[in-house]
Amino acid sequence: MHRILYLSRGGNIGGSQRQLYHVLCNLDRKFYEPIVVCRKEGTSVEQLKGAQIATYMLPLHPWRSFPAGLFRYVDAMRLAKFALKHRISLIHSSDLWLNGYLTWTARRINVPSVLHVRTPLSTQCVHKHRCDDADSLIAISRRVRKDLLHAGIAREKIAVINDAVDTDLFSPKPSAANILNRQFPQTQGLRIGLVGRIEPFKHQFDFLRAAKCILGTHGRSATFFLIGKVHCQEYHQDVVDFIHANDMGDRVVLTGARDDIPQVLNSLDMLVSLSGGSVMFEAMSCAKPVLSAGFSTKENSVHIQDGKTGLLVTSKKTGDLIDAMLRLMDNADLRRYLGRQGRKWAKDNFSHVSMAIKTQSLYDKTIAQYDEQYCTRAAGSLQPIGAAAQTASAATSRY
Secondary structure, eight states: OEEEEEEEEESSOOHHHHHHHHHHHTSOTTTEEEEEEEEEOSHHHHHHHHTTOEEEEOOOOOSSSTTGGGGHHHHHHHHHHHHHHTTOSEEEESOGGGHHHHHHHHHHHTOOEEEEEOSOOOHHHHHHTTGGGSSEEEESSHHHHHHHHHTTOOGGGEEEOOOOOOTTTSSOOGGGTTHHHHHOTTOOSEEEEEESOBSGGGTHHHHHHHHHHHHTTSOOOEEEEEESOBSOHHHHHHHHHHHHHTTOTTTEEEEEOOSOHHHHHHHOSEEEESSOOTHHHHHHHTTOOEEEESSOOTTTOSSOOBTTTBEEEOOOOHHHHHHHHHHHHTOHHHHHHHHHHHHHHHHHHOOHHHHHHHHHHHHHHHHHHHHHHHHHHHHHTTOOOOOHHHHGGGGGGGO
8 A cells, every 4th residue: 555645735626636636536545545735725625625535734835935935944844744654655746836845855755756747838947846856747748748858857757647527527517507697697698718817827818809809890799708716916907907998897707716617617608728728628528619729739739629629729829819719609500519529529538537547557657666766776875675665764763
């Protein structure tokens, strides 16, 4: 039996929290026992505890920020003591921003580490976050894998494991289709949504510029929804100012954070994504047409296949985004076709059971390789030989 320690930001349920939940609920408990450490309370923590998954709260200050980062080693020592107490065999971070804690603690107590990389990264970011310090990395897509390889990460350290979807939870539900209409009675025309934290990376401004042109120049009837919590206050204020300056207040709705994403997606007529993410696959599973623009190439996009399971626009130009949005808005048959095909693709390709099996296989490989290296190092230094995961408790005296 291996005890796996998972590091999570906690908080409300978002993409990374939902994917972690899928893994934990489908682990083979005969071989793996999950223990989760979260930074913040929230609905994701409640969800984990509700599933009888051992979940603990530990203060983990941002590793790289100042002055909060001054406390990082105090927090890291506390985390290391926690890991030793629970006889952890491997540590897995589901959040890139926790990689400092992941790799420092893993090295401190002599156990292997796994880092989940959920977004494309520049070479500079790969080095900044010291991704290569992890023993294994999970890339959620071909593109992420290419970014890691381009930054110099060894090929054998990277496993591509796609995100999963609970296709029973995210399924077509006509009874949920009016939730946005009920909550926001000013809704008119088609409901077009972008889901994601309000921050520059999610490109809400590009979405709003397209909405402005569609409502004004092209005279279409629609309501545009920005769905997600505020992550950057300054950016959020700029978004609000843009909406007011262009007199779009009755046609653009900021819903804030939501814990009912399956119902929200069922309420939309189409989802627009300008930054990728598992919400695209969740919308597909709800039989909603997805437009992915400015984020991926046709070569790298496995799941959004242009004209088959969704619409894919490789260009970052606002005009190209507008053209694709109008194409979907003006063609109900296309929306229904892409919705049906997206649902079928989701059921065939997004199994959370399969994702958990692949993750477990990576754990087996990582632990075996680490133990082999540990034994080699121990033999070379004439120290007693033993698997790292079994001897980590001997390090308790360090603290």
